Amino acid sequence: MTQWSGYFGLILQGALVTIELALMGSVLALIMAFLAGMGRLSRFFVLRALATAYIEFFRGTSIFVQLFFAYFVLPLVGLELTPLQAGVLALGLNVGAYAAEVVRGAVQSIGREQHEACIALNLGRWHGLRHVILPQAFLVMLPTFGNNAIELLKATSVVSLISLADLTFQAQVVRAQTGNTMVPFATILVIYFILALLISWGVRSLERRMARGLDGVRV
């Protein structure tokens, strides 16, 4: 009879790394999403071109290739990254590119009359964006952001391939040590699923909170 409790501890450690990775990746993705999403709506051609190039590049190549590039190729040009840094960088930049399109779509979905109202109230570009447009647009973005966060969580499993000890990696370790394949893989599948459920539940409750006070505003 194998001593499962010890192995389960190992898998829990992996879960912590996965959660850490997903959180840091999400923060970077959120920052990149707003930078690139707003960049695509900019008045300046250079900003628009930069944002478009970033989005198309990161959506066009696979997350897997980006991760390997960050981990194996960047050191050759003098940028040494730990597996965790490479993972966060690749995940954040990749999912950020997808989320940038969400930001752009949501901001564009806010009606013309809201922009006109900003002008009528003599709000500057920044103030109009900050107090009128973004609060409404953010509500439109939230559900898709939730999906993006789940995609990011799922993508963290790829990081095990550059030897970061996340859930998937630990499951491989347990498998190698016990010779049992079924239990570790079934366990981590369930853990991933619970984490995904937590994300979608969190996003839904955040959505309800944010929608409060915006009654009557078309969402």
Add this chain to the structure above:
Amino acid sequence: MDWDWNFVREIMPTLIQGVKITILATLLGSVLAAIVGLGIALARRSPNKALSRSVGWVAEFIRGTPLLVQLYFIFYVLPDIGILLPPLVAGVIGLGLHYGTYTAEVYRAGIDNVPRGQWEAAKACNLSARQTWSHIIIPQAIPPMIPALANYFIAMFKETPLLSAITVLELMNQAKSVANTYYRYLEPITLVGAFFLAISLCSVVLLRWLERRYGKIER
């Protein structure tokens, strides 16, 4: 480390081999995903509550867990119960099942988007269930689905490098073995990225054409 064109020329044939397997896996996976998705969508519409609920949960589970772990599961766990699959077959099944849960949503949306009036008109014209589906619903539901389905197939294409983790000799795996033989990572990994970017950009052009031809993807 400098870019070496001679080395590029030397490794190109190996990489092309990999590209072929990558494309083959994508095509087979797409066919399987299209079929699995249809099965899931129909099962979820079934009047049998037990069937539609359980299929719904399974689909939700598959969508909430990482493809990489599912591939490990198919490739390493199934042999324990006597199902031994060649790597490529296991990979195609993994891709097909995973993306089948996504295409199921496309089918569902496509069918739901056929206006109620069409169903009622079919009933008023005394069409049987079969005639209603084949002459009224399907012809109207399919065209708007096509760009959305194509979108998922492109996404699947970008996930194929994961198959290298279960020893399928696709593009990424060929590149890694080349890199490990010659201790040069810069060219192989960059070329893999270039291949993916090139194929994705071509498929984006195709997608835009499909969108123009069959209508926009709804977000």
